[in-house]
Amino acid sequence: MPMFRARSRVYHALAEALAEPPDWLALPGCEWPLFECAVRLAPTSEAARRAAESLSQVRAESLAARRARYAALFAGPGGPRFWLYESAALTGRLLGAETFVVERLYRDAGLETEGAELPDHASLELAFLAHLAENVETTGPVVSTDMERNFIARHAGRWLPQLGQALSHSADEVYGPIGRLLADWLTEAKCKMQNAECGMRAEAHSPFIIQHSHLHQHASAVSFRIQKLPVIPRAESCTLCGFCAQVCPVRALAVRESDAETTLLLLPAACVGCGKCQLVCDAGALEMTQLREGSLSAGEWGALCQSPRARCRDCGQPTVSTAELAFVASRIGHPAWLDYCPDCRAHF
Numbered sequence: 001m002p003m004f005r006a007r008s009r010v011y012h013a014l015a016e017a018l019a020e021p022p023d024w025l026a027l028p029g030c031e032w033p034l035f036e037c038a039v040r041l042a043p044t045s046e047a048a049r050r051a052a053e054s055l056s057q058v059r060a061e062s063l064a065a066r067r068a069r070y071a072a073l074f075a076g077p078g079g080p081r082f083w084l085y086e087s088a089a090l091t092g093r094l095l096g097a098e099t100f101v102v103e104r105l106y107r108d109a110g111l112e113t114e115g116a117e118l119p120d121h122a123s124l125e126l127a128f129l130a131h132l133a134e135n136v137e138t139t140g141p142v143v144s145t146d147m148e149r150n151f152i153a154r155h156a157g158r159w160l161p162q163l164g165q166a167l168s169h170s171a172d173e174v175y176g177p178i179g180r181l182l183a184d185w186l187t188e189a190k191c192k193m194q195n196a197e198c199g200m201r202a203e204a205h206s207p208f209i210i211q212h213s214h215l216h217q218h219a220s221a222v223s224f225r226i227q228k229l230p231v232i233p234r235a236e237s238c239t240l241c242g243f244c245a246q247v248c249p250v251r252a253l254a255v256r257e258s259d260a261e262t263t264l265l266l267l268p269a270a271c272v273g274c275g276k277c278q279l280v281c282d283a284g285a286l287e288m289t290q291l292r293e294g295s296l297s298a299g300e301w302g303a304l305c306q307s308p309r310a311r312c313r314d315c316g317q318p319t320v321s322t323a324e325l326a327f328v329a330s331r332i333g334h335p336a337w338l339d340y341c342p343d344c345r346a347h348f
């Protein structure tokens with residue numbers, strides 16, 4: 001299977017899983033088309049590699065049971081636990097401006113939506129991305145990738161990673177791993193596309209780059225090296241989601257959890273200053289700052305941000321960090337189950 005087709009199938013399978021549980025969802029995770037694509041893409045995608053691991057743990061279940069999970073998460077009286085519509089997720093109300101904007105984008109691409117679902121439903125946005133990824137063959141990589149990049153930057157990438165992240169914390173054995181893949185996949189796609197764009201810009205300005213490296217040669221007599229490192233100037237802006245650590249190519253960032261707190265750590269000696277962590281941080285918490293080498297303990301892990309862990313209201317076990325809890329609550333409200341650990345949530 002060509003690479004672009006495997007990418008398209010990831011979007012397509014995610015779209016199916018979030019529309020209504022398809023028949024294949026009743027199978028064990030290792031027999032899902034999502035798993036097959038994740039294995040295929042694992043050598044080039046960290047998100048796919050992690051997904052292959054977590055999807056392989058999902059056990060088979062009847063389709064009726066899968067449907068019950070879906071209904072518990074995405075439907076229900078008094079509003080769903082998780083909104084599957086862009087406008088509702090971003091503004092709290094259905095049929096917002098986003099609904100009409102994405103419908104126009106589909107029409108501009110020569111597509112029409114079928115069925116009763118609103119155009120900004122997660123499954124339709126993902127199906128559109130599947131269409132764009134598949135169309136690399138007919139429209140060429142530049143046109144198709146541009147459209148995919150724009151759609152991720154303006155629509156899918158603005159809310160689906162958060163939905164995926166919230167699902168991954170839902171403790172649901174089926175939609176938790178699917179949510180994690182949704183969050184990781186789109187975050188990685190966003191990051192790769194931003195990097196590709198930076199690469200293209202750098203190429204377009206190659207004379208400046210040459211001059212710049214020339215300047216570096218002259219500066220080599222200076223006794224210290226200037227290096228950019230990530231910092232978090234306002235700790236309250238970091239949700240401790242860990243995405244920055246996931247995309248760091250050299251593992252210079254890590255999230256560690258003790259019984260009492262969650263900490264985002266940096267190993268300055270390992271950081272190569274690529275800035276990927278900053279690009280992926282949706283909260284805008286990370287900044288790249290120039291520091292003189294030696295102004296911090298380069299060979300030791302240092303804390304960038306720290307947050308105490310919340311405790312289950314029932315059994316007292318530590319759950320997620322209070323920073324992450326506050327972030328999820330800001331997105332989905334503060335349902336009672338959020339204050340309990342996954343085991344005690346089963347009583348709801």
Ligand code: SF4
Pocket residue numbers: 232237238239240241242243244245264280281282283284285286
């Ligand atoms: S710095 Fe940004 S990406 Fe990293 S844990 Fe904090 S909020 Fe998440």
Ligand code: SF4
Pocket residue numbers: 229230247248249250251252253270271272273274275276277278
């Ligand atoms: S700048 Fe690059 S190498 Fe340094 S912590 Fe961020 S992602 Fe890792």
